[in-house]
Amino acid sequence: MPKKRRRQEAGIDGAEEVQPAAASPAFSKKGWKSVQLDFELMKEFETAGGLYIEEADPDEVGVQYGGATEVPAVEKRRKRTKKKHQDKEDLSKVNERLKQELEDLRKKTQVQEEELAASDLSAWAEFELHPKLLVGLARQKFRTPTPVQARCLAPALRQRKDVVGAAETGSGKTLAFGLPILHHTLSSLPSADTPAAEDGPRALVLLPTRELAVQVQAHLNAVAQGSPVHTECLVGGMSTQKQKRLLRRKPAVVVGTPGRVYALLGLGEEVDKCQWLREGLKCLRHLVLDEADRLVESGHFKELDKILELVYSSVARPQQLQTFVFSATLTLDPRAQRGEEAGKVDALMSRLRFREKRAVFTVDLSKEPQSSKEEKEELPRRAKLPETLRFKELMCSGDKEKEPLLAVWLLRRFRWGLPVRAQAGGYAARVSAELQQNVEPEGGRVILFVNAISYVQRLSSVLALLLESPSASKVLSKVRMQGGKQSAPPGRTVDVLDLHSKMRQKDRLKRIERFRKLKDAVLVCTDIAARGLDVPDVSAVLHFQAPRGSEVFVHRSGRTARAGREGQSIAFVAPGDVEHWRRVYQAVGIAKEDTEAVEVFAEEISAAKEAARLAAELEKKVHQTSKQSSEQNWLKRAAREAELMLDEDQEEDLVRAAAPRKALWGLFQQLQARLRQPPRRSGAARLTKRERLAIARRGR
Ligand SMILES: Nc1ncnc2c1ncn2[C@@H]1O[C@H](COP(=O)(O)OP(=O)(O)OP(=O)(O)O)[C@@H](O)[C@H]1O
Numbered sequence: 001m002p003k004k005r006r007r008q009e010a011g012i013d014g015a016e017e018v019q020p021a022a023a024s025p026a027f028s029k030k031g032w033k034s035v036q037l038d039f040e041l042m043k044e045f046e047t048a049g050g051l052y053i054e055e056a057d058p059d060e061v062g063v064q065y066g067g068a069t070e071v072p073a074v075e076k077r078r079k080r081t082k083k084k085h086q087d088k089e090d091l092s093k094v095n096e097r098l099k100q101e102l103e104d105l106r107k108k109t110q111v112q113e114e115e116l117a118a119s120d121l122s123a124w125a126e127f128e129l130h131p132k133l134l135v136g137l138a139r140q141k142f143r144t145p146t147p148v149q150a151r152c153l154a155p156a157l158r159q160r161k162d163v164v165g166a167a168e169t170g171s172g173k174t175l176a177f178g179l180p181i182l183h184h185t186l187s188s189l190p191s192a193d194t195p196a197a198e199d200g201p202r203a204l205v206l207l208p209t210r211e212l213a214v215q216v217q218a219h220l221n222a223v224a225q226g227s228p229v230h231t232e233c234l235v236g237g238m239s240t241q242k243q244k245r246l247l248r249r250k251p252a253v254v255v256g257t258p259g260r261v262y263a264l265l266g267l268g269e270e271v272d273k274c275q276w277l278r279e280g281l282k283c284l285r286h287l288v289l290d291e292a293d294r295l296v297e298s299g300h301f302k303e304l305d306k307i308l309e310l311v312y313s314s315v316a317r318p319q320q321l322q323t324f325v326f327s328a329t330l331t332l333d334p335r336a337q338r339g340e341e342a343g344k345v346d347a348l349m350s351r352l353r354f355r356e357k358r359a360v361f362t363v364d365l366s367k368e369p370q371s372s373k374e375e376k377e378e379l380p381r382r383a384k385l386p387e388t389l390r391f392k393e394l395m396c397s398g399d400k401e402k403e404p405l406l407a408v409w410l411l412r413r414f415r416w417g418l419p420v421r422a423q424a425g426g427y428a429a430r431v432s433a434e435l436q437q438n439v440e441p442e443g444g445r446v447i448l449f450v451n452a453i454s455y456v457q458r459l460s461s462v463l464a465l466l467l468e469s470p471s472a473s474k475v476l477s478k479v480r481m482q483g484g485k486q487s488a489p490p491g492r493t494v495d496v497l498d499l500h501s502k503m504r505q506k507d508r509l510k511r512i513e514r515f516r517k518l519k520d521a522v523l524v525c526t527d528i529a530a531r532g533l534d535v536p537d538v539s540a541v542l543h544f545q546a547p548r549g550s551e552v553f554v555h556r557s558g559r560t561a562r563a564g565r566e567g568q569s570i571a572f573v574a575p576g577d578v579e580h581w582r583r584v585y586q587a588v589g590i591a592k593e594d595t596e597a598v599e600v601f602a603e604e605i606s607a608a609k610e611a612a613r614l615a616a617e618l619e620k621k622v623h624q625t626s627k628q629s630s631e632q633n634w635l636k637r638a639a640r641e642a643e644l645m646l647d648e649d650q651e652e653d654l655v656r657a658a659a660p661r662k663a664l665w666g667l668f669q670q671l672q673a674r675l676r677q678p679p680r681r682s683g684a685a686r687l688t689k690r691e692r693l694a695i696a697r698r699g700r
Contacts, residue, residue: 169558200280
């Protein structure tokens with residue numbers, strides 16, 4: 001099987017229910033060929049850890065390759081080669097190859113399992129988890145349960161209690177409910193080869209956002225890899241047909257957002273019902289509401305309510321239905337919540353049919369885990385924030401100063417470093433002066449939150465130029481810059497990525513995946529990324545615009561300082577924001593003395609102001625010029641098609657329109673010169689690279 005995902009139309013059983021995608025003109029026009037794959041073999045292949053095989057959607061093919069005239073030459077060549085290759089390959093060969101790779105995987109897994117058997121998993125012993133899960137935990141290198149897991153596993157596993165849990169962001173809540181579900185499902189199987197969910201799913205996990213659902217699915221599948229328990233994900237923004245086909249794999253765990261689950265249960269107006277899912281609700285043993293307080297927010301509540309109604313009327317053994325409700329902000333003071341959202345959590349709780357056996361708890365990592373005897377029935381009204389999170393503030397004289405200060409912060413971290421404060425004495429004095437300032441880490445992954453999609457788009461372009469990100473070439477290519485080659489920036493390559501809800505679902509997921517893999521990157525996003533997004537080692541979260549409420553602040557900040565790591569939450573505070581921030585801090589229990597001010601020097605501000613001004617001007621002009629140029633192109637094309645000559649005035653207009661492009665190149669070079677010259681404090685020599693390294697080593 002090639003490393004790349006195989007996109008094959010699998011004409012698997014049930015074709016009467018689903019229109020084969022290959023019948024679509026988009027497929028036949030592109031010369032794609034339908035092959036019959038052995039569905040059971042595919043399932044086994046994936047269970048054994050093989051790569052995912054996905055069916056192609058006609059609309060995806062259309063979008064990816066465009067119309068006949070839009071297909072780039074390289075793409076066409078690649079497609080022709082692919083077609084030739086596919087023509088040679090008949091069905092039996094595909095299945096033969098799949099079998100061979102499955103065999104190889106089996107051997108590899110066996111070796112891994114032997115290695116894993118040697119890992120120390122004694123910290124999990126008291127929970128008596130299914131051996132397959134222990135292997136999964138060892139594979140993930142999760143040697144000990146996190147406090148929230150330690151707190152939740154005993155009541156959920158042994159006593160099968162319902163659980164309402166509030167624990168800080170990044171504390172491992174997914175496995176706190178995931179492990180009991182996987183354990184109970186695996187333990188109920190007569191043998192390891194028995195299909196886990198013939199008649200219906202065993203667990204339904206509802207989450208508020210698509211990204212979260214995909215993440216939870218991946219998390220559960222990673223731990224259960226190699227077992228017959230498989231999780232599928234149902235989210236909007238992806239084809240319902242494909243998701244119905246995925247459900248034919250009969251997943252034991254279904255993870256999804258309320259909207260799509262609602263549609264596939266046949267509760268919506270469109271007829272999108274999946275019979276297996278709807279009738280299979282009778283088999284449910286676990287119901288999870290993750291990020292419960294967000295689930296009840298506008299848009300989801302009605303659908304959620306109907307899903308719950310259907311679940312309760314369908315489930316065969318209500319007394320065995322275990323309910324988990326989790327969130328980091330479940331316990332926030334309802335007065336801190338906005339208007340009509342305030343009472344909804346309580347309304348949701350009253351609609352859930354908890355059984356008598358129920359554990360309600362919060363986990364505060366600053367305290368020792370409590371014993372199960374101390375289980376509280378009341379949740380204290382306060383939010384959970386990780387101990388390892390530091391709160392900082394950048395005070396701005398007005399909204400206009402926010403961008404230059406953002407530029408200072410980012411350029412310091414990724415380009416310029418921190419300027420030295422005291423210069424008296426030699427190397428040792430400088431080093432200790434720098435140490436006293438508590439050396440900031442350099443580089444890393446940073447998430448920047450703003451409140452509007454249009455702002456994400458503009459700011460990400462400006463920051464790409466400021467940080468000389470590879471994505472800046474996308475901005476610059478819009479005007480096909482003439483007059484010289486762009487030289488590579490000195491030092492680290494910093495990627496600037498954008499993320500917002502108007503992007504296609506696939507692009508959103510790809511963007512998150514890219515951010516996960518990059519060492520140095522800035523993700524500019526709306527609050528779509530605030531909840532649950534689990535990217536390891538995000539070193540800082542920047543609240544460029546204040547969060548709308550305290551719960552959003554908790555979730556935004558929770559993208560950093562995850563799983564016991566260090567992190568910073570940095571607020572950009574203009575005079576108009578002061579009162580709002582005071583209320584946010586108060587609601588989550590952060591005292592004024594818990595926040596630190598970020599010190600910025602005058603030299604840095606003036607250099608960053610100049611850089612930010614040049615970047616903003618360049619971005620604006622690039623935008624204008626690219627708009628102008630598409631209009632000019634239209635004029636030229638229209639004239640050509642009508643076999644008309646442009647008159648002299650029109651030709652002159654075209655020449656004049658080309659002139660600003662050259663001016664843009666000059667602007668870009670000015671910006672580059674400004675960026676590559678770090679600001680100096682007057683009369684101060686900067687630290688050498690060696691000195692900075694020495695500081696970094698001692699300071700951490
Ligand atoms: N036992 C463990 N040991 C080490 N790491 C773990 C363990 N359990 C989970 N993790 C890791 O901790 C990180 C956070 O886990 P998870 O996403 O479940 O947190 P969360 O509490 O749901 O956060 P949020 O409230 O932000 O959604 C993940 O990267 C996960 O892989």
